[in-house]
Amino acid sequence: MTIKVSNIAVKVLKVDDEDNEVSYAVKADITNIKDDEYSEENVSVEIQGVDEDGFEIVSVYLSGNVQFNTTKTLTDREDYQDKDEFDQVVKWQFVS
Secondary structure (H helix, E strand, O other), X not given: OEEEEXXXXXXXXXXXXXXOEEEEEEEEEEEEEOOOOOOOOEEEEEEEEEOOOOOEEEEEEEEEEOOOOEEEEEEEEEEEEEHHHHHXXXXXXXXX
């Protein structure tokens, strides 16, 4: 199974300054290419938020059913993330 990830986007949904937390959503377009008999339509991908030095600060897993040779947008929401950590993220990337 070959997975391609594109158009990663992150949206802050809520900021709680009192508890220093943030809720956010991540979405990405996932293309599922069948390349052998072991390929599956149920996919899971890891999206990392990294700091300016390339170190992982947070990670989110997007999963769902993506039919073979099609592209589908998958999304997930994370709550109660430490705002100081979240603010360190400068880039979101797919972990292959």
